[in-house]
Amino acid sequence: MFDAAEIVNILLNGWVISATLFIVSSGLSIVFGVSRISNFAHGSLYMLGAYIAYSTVHALPRSGYSFIVATLVTALAVGLVGLLIEVSIFRRLYRVPHHLQLIATFGIFLIVRDVALITWGPQELFSPRVPGLAGAVDILGQAFPAYNLVLIGAAVVILIVLQWVFQRTRWGVLLRAATQDRDMVAALGVDQKWLFTGVFVLSAMLAGLAGALDAPRLPASLGMDINVIIEAFAVVVIGGMGSIVGCFLASLLVGILTAVSTIFIPQLTLALVFVVMALVLVVRPQGFFGKNAGASWEDPGEPEHGTHERADLSRRGWVILLALACLLPAVLPAYWLDTLIETLILMFVAWSFYFMAGPGGMMSFGQAAFFGIGVYTPALLHHYYGTHMITGLVAAPIAAGLAALAVSWFAVRLSGIYFAMLTLAFAQIVWSVVFQWFDLTNGELGILNLWPDPWASDRRVFYFLTLTITAAGIAALRHVVASPFGYSLRAGRDSERRAEATGINVRRQKSIAFALAGMLSGLAGGLMLYLKGSAFPSYLDIGTSFDVFVMALLGGLQSLNGPIIGAVIYRVLKTLLQTYVEHWNIIMGTALILLSLFMPRGLSPLIERFSARRSGKLT
Amino acid sequence: MKRFRTMLPIFAAITGSLLALGAAHAQEPIRIGEINSYTGPAAVFTMPYRNGMQMAVDEINARGGVIGRKLEVIYRDDNFSPADAVRLANELVLNQKVDLLAGTFLSPIGLAVANYAQEKKVVFVAAEPLTNQITWGKGSRYVFRVRNPMIMLTSMLVAKAATFSCSRWAGIAPINEAMADLTADFKAQMAKKRKDFVWAGDLTFPNQKINAGSAIDSLTRMKPECVLNSTYGPDLIAFAREGTTRGFFQKVQMASVLSGEPEYLDPLGEDTPVGWWVTGYAWSDDNRAEHKKFRDEYTAHFKTYPRLGSLIGYATIQAIAAGITRAGSTDTEKLIKGLRGVQFDTPVGRVTMRAGDHQSTLGSWIGQLALKDGKGVMTNWTWVDGNDALPTEQEGRALRPAGAND
Incomplete structure (x- = not known):
């Protein structure tokens, strides 16, 4: 029923879906690896990237170079937004309990969404096709958009660059060290503050880059943030928190599964990713390539001073409160x-x-x-x-x-x-x-x-x-x-x-x-x-x-x-x-x-x- | 006792002011509780809609209002959620004491508010929901709809699609009730009109989550000669570009619902797939005197041209105003009688709110997509009157539950 060309085509479509998903998720993953924060606002940075890319491309003359310039400008701009967020908010978050971190990043998510609505309006904005890459190439007799090959290539380049940064540079080594033991890195005299800032900016740049790369393929719209963040969480979990290679393979898996289910079981496309995610968590919680990095997430925080209220209501207080509650329907x-x-x-x-x-x-x-x-x-x-x-x-x-x-x-x-x-x-x-x-x-x-x-x-x-x-x-x-x-x-x-x-x-x-x-x-x-x-x-x-x-x-x-x-x-x-x-x-x-x-x-x-x-x- | 005496003047004051309030009641504005998705992805529809609505309200109030009272619209954002919409409807009815409810865009939200209106016995004039159910299968005494239902758009498309040279069809649609209805009705009506009609298959996907590449791959495999498209919004944009790039639209003839509405067409820009037959709104080309006047005034006022939502918002207020005038009151029972069969003027002609099924006869446009100065427009369009494309009032009435026409 399916010949080789068709199978290749399905795989390629899946790979395209995975390409930007990988770039987004890698940013989420490294921030989590180092700071242990599940950044719910990461998808919002991706969305900002798509919008900024749209505006930048329109401000420039139309050529292939403009696209490259716009993409880089967008990555830098979103990186700058990331810097602002890190210095003003995140820096203060590292020591607060995890549930408050999540609440704060959700706050950022809400703000970015309204800011985008105010700045760009509610209409979907679609960047123009990239000159020189507007057409299709022939792959085994099937027309395949040339631009999609750029996406696939970009994901591979990002994978290689990130691997190089993490394995070969001093900064990367410090990051990996911080991922494994934050306190030890601090004890060795590394200024954690700027290490964390750097990681966050890098992660924001990756989100912005992914948004910019997706802009000629998907219109910038206000629902992008939530759509991408949920899938990115799934990818990070499946691949293993903090692992770049794991992230790459997991996004590939998610992309191909999505492509296959689009054809065979469209009713299941939404659930499938989460079924895989749940299976991975049950069978191998640390994901494909994750080391069991959960330990530091579980630090109980400040010791509890008992769960007893110092100023809890007395029994009589509760009775009075209940009695008042019983009277309310008469007056409300x-x-x-x-x-x-x-x-x-x-x-x-x-x-x-x-x-x-x-x-x-x-x-x-x-x-x-x-x-x-x-x-x-x-x-x-x-x-x-x-x-x-x-x-x-x-x-x-x-x-x-x-x-x-x-x-x-x-x-x-x-x-x-x-x-x-x-x-x-x-x-x-x-x-x-x-x-x-x-x-x-x-x-x-x-x-x-x-x-x-x-x-x-x-x-x-x-x-x-x-x-x-x-x-x-x-x-x-x-x-x-x-x-x-x-x-x-x-x-x-x-x-x-x-x-x-x-x-x-x-x-x-x-x-x-x-x-x-x-x-x-x-x-x-x-x-x-x-x-x-x-x-x-x-x-x-x-x-x-x-x-x-x-x-x-x-x-x-x-x-x-x-x-x-x-x-x-x-x-x-x-x-x-x-x-x-x-x-x-x-x-x-x-x-x-x-x-x-x-x-x-x-x-x-x-x-x-x-x-x-x-x-x-x-x- | 002494305390009672000191309280007496206060009681008197309160009673007095209550009486005064009652006397002032006649001059109080008529309050319309309006619920729609003003934030989030649907805001693109609701802002022009709200502008159109406000324009109509201002015009009517400048003429002195209806039955001697001004109109006042209280807007609420439903946050894209039926549950929130029901809560807000409750707030508007119980707290703001609105005289009737209006609005909604998404079908699930429209149906939820309709259900609330039926339970609480409040009139609800649904503005934009497309679902067939709202006036028919789940219709009620309290609910009226201004916009054309999905089945009318289907019939318009079928009339055109039956003339296509091709006969082997496939469909692409997001998974939701309105589009499932569209596909089913399209198949049924086409089969009656064309003996050689063949349905090659459906490609469905979760709303707003199309994977355009895989979708086109899958459609190609069905080997259709023509395709019924019901994607819209971001899905449509991604589908249109990917399909053009892959040369898919050169191989098939396309019929598409909604794509000619500026709300969906404008973001396509240069990617507008030329040649598609679509339902939509030929705002720039329809130069009937009343419509031209509406377009010019709207453009002068809001510094942008009207979208379909603007027209519907405007017509919704006209319908409500005409209904109240005819009823001579905002009392729910009288208002239902007033709205049933009321005629009202819109920029695209006189429209009737049919008494038998509470569906307005507002018309729509069908035409072909073309590019003009890098923007999508409708050409070869025709205006279709609701009376010609809707199921008849008797057919509509037969679909309604018992009690909906009491």
């Missing part, structure tokens, strides 16, 4: 009651996530999967079997809990970034299935028209239902944190070996915590479904995972009330900004960056200080 206008219900549900997800991430030490990037399973299970049951709300609310946590239990079997073997990436892969797989399996889930149209049973259709009744479930759930989780199980969980987080030595089955404890968090997120998802009346794939996407991540950790890792404070502040901020400000991403992004930089322990210490002053205690 309908819209704010709806917002309050939504906030309660988000608090619940945030708390279940916090339970896993804080005391459990498992920073998941994919909690949306379990929340989303909780949204979709009742929706599908209703759609196919006509079940009612109560059945749905029972089924949601069961389905989400079982899914979480299954994932945990693989996930708890991993830690740090590998754990995070496996959860991300799982969430992306679930999302792609829901998004693309139209016959089962209605795809992007979602499942509509699911409202609470008649007895709960009054918003006030539904509010009390949500309040009861949320309060009971959070109280139960708090209880678990303070129980022997909670202590053994924290022991496993702080020192896995010591915990094992005292006879704690750390993996089993983590598994239970992961499944419990998944289950309760699923229950929250079920409530969300009946509040909104509809299920959409967006409940499962990376944006939702990120919202949960931010809400749970904004309040601070050490605070039991952190997720509650975080959920309220994040929800209110986002609602107000989105409603009243046109370029709300910039403000949100700036807020996230500032919080990560200047409030490393989250928002709750502020509130603690406030209540400490009130009660006259000074700590």
Whole structure:
């Protein structure tokens, strides 16, 4: 059915897809290797590259040289942007906890997107064809765009140059040394500051270069950032963090798989990359060529001063708060009651996530999967079997809990970034299935028209239902944190070996915590479904995972009330900004960056200080 | 008791001001809650749309508004997400107390807001969603649509494609409901018109994630003589350039939906694939007096020419204003009666909001792509009236769920 020429053509198409993907991913990989930061804003630099290349090419006379000049100018310009970002933001990030690093880079992501919209407008911008390379060459009887050969060549050149830099130059040797042991390099008197700056600028230049190279092949558009960053994460994981050769081979694999699936199984193109990523993480977590560099990612950071609140509310305080919550429906206008219900549900997800991430030490990037399973299970049951709300609310946590239990079997073997990436892969797989399996889930149209049973259709009744479930759930989780199980969980987080030595089955404890968090997120998802009346794939996407991540950790890792404070502040901020400000991403992004930089322990210490002053205690 | 007495003047003041508010109500503007994707990738459509909408609002208000009240549009950004759109619809209805909802661009968002409107019994005038479902399969009493549905564009393409010399077709489409409908309807209608019609196969891909090289490879393997294209946006741009480079379009005849709309056509620039038959908007060439006036005024006001979104935004406000005038009120039940069968004027002629299926008869353009001064334009175009290309009102009515026409 396929002759040699066709196979060659498929492989070449795959190689073209992989070429710029490799250049982008290599930048992400080296920054991760040296600074251990998963730079979520790396795709934004790629997008900037495409836009800047477009503007530069149009400012120059049209010739092949202009294209070369524009490409180099773009790489330098994006490198300069990288320099600014490093000096102003990243430099302060290296010592903050990892979850805040991620939140800060997400802040940069939001800002760049709005800046691009303001600067270049919303229209897609397509660079002209490159003079001299506009046509096609004949490869075994098939027309193949000449420019695509340039892309393939560029990727190979970058591979060779990076290998040379890393293997043969003193700077490269220092970088590799820093990748293996940062502290030792510092102890040997190397100025780490500029080493890190250099790496970041190089990585930004690579992203910019990739954007510029893609500009004549793909139009510059505002969705490029998120599309590329998710794939780049997958490539880096598959290839092995910090390995350039691994990155090259992994992008080749992803490119060819994409080319093949485009022809044979288009429904699976989105999921396939993540299936491969998950398989690699399960079988060989360090990727093709990675050395197990996870160790430094797991440094627990500052020792915990117990998870107990210094200024937690007393039992009487909680009772008063709950009583107030019960009075609210009488006074709140309908819209704010709806917002309050939504906030309660988000608090619940945030708390279940916090339970896993804080005391459990498992920073998941994919909690949306379990929340989303909780949204979709009742929706599908209703759609196919006509079940009612109560059945749905029972089924949601069961389905989400079982899914979480299954994932945990693989996930708890991993830690740090590998754990995070496996959860991300799982969430992306679930999302792609829901998004693309139209016959089962209605795809992007979602499942509509699911409202609470008649007895709960009054918003006030539904509010009390949500309040009861949320309060009971959070109280139960708090209880678990303070129980022997909670202590053994924290022991496993702080020192896995010591915990094992005292006879704690750390993996089993983590598994239970992961499944419990998944289950309760699923229950929250079920409530969300009946509040909104509809299920959409967006409940499962990376944006939702990120919202949960931010809400749970904004309040601070050490605070039991952190997720509650975080959920309220994040929800209110986002609602107000989105409603009243046109370029709300910039403000949100700036807020996230500032919080990560200047409030490393989250928002709750502020509130603690406030209540400490009130009660006259000074700590 | 003493405290009560001191409070008395305050109560009186509050009651008084409430009464005054009630009296002022007659002069309060009519509030239209408008939801659309104002940030992110769809902003290219929604900015011209919003301009068109604002132009219509300003014109109407300059004439003194409708039923003695000014129009006020409250815009909300749905962040490209149906879930956000539903939340914002709720905010607009409960908090901003809007009289009706309008807007939306993406079909999933349109359907989500339509479902909300039905549940909460609010009128929703859908501006741009293309899905056939919104007025038919999932239609409701509360939802009206201004833009032409996908099936109308399909019928227009079929009328042209049936005259092509070729008969072996293949399709390329992103994976989504509207384009799946387009392909299915196209096949069904073509099979009726041409005995020799053959479908060689589909090439589908995730929206916004085309791999143009592999896609063209795969299409070539199906050996089609003509191709139905439903890619749009960034996918279309990558597909057009790669296809031209690989000489693919020299081998096939192309019929393509949406590609002639300036929103999709302009970014193609010199890569505009000349000769494609497309549906679109012949903004620069359509010199009917009313349209020319609209184009000139729009250009003078916004320093750029109108896009299709501008026209639809403008027409949406006209439809709403005409509906309210006819109803004499913004009360939901009266407004539904007012909108059903209302006629309103647009820059491209008089349009009816059909009473039987809540679908407007706004027309559209079909023509051939050409290059003029490095920009894509439509040539050989014809204007097709909605009355001639839509399913009939009876057919539309038969597709609607029970209760949608009560």
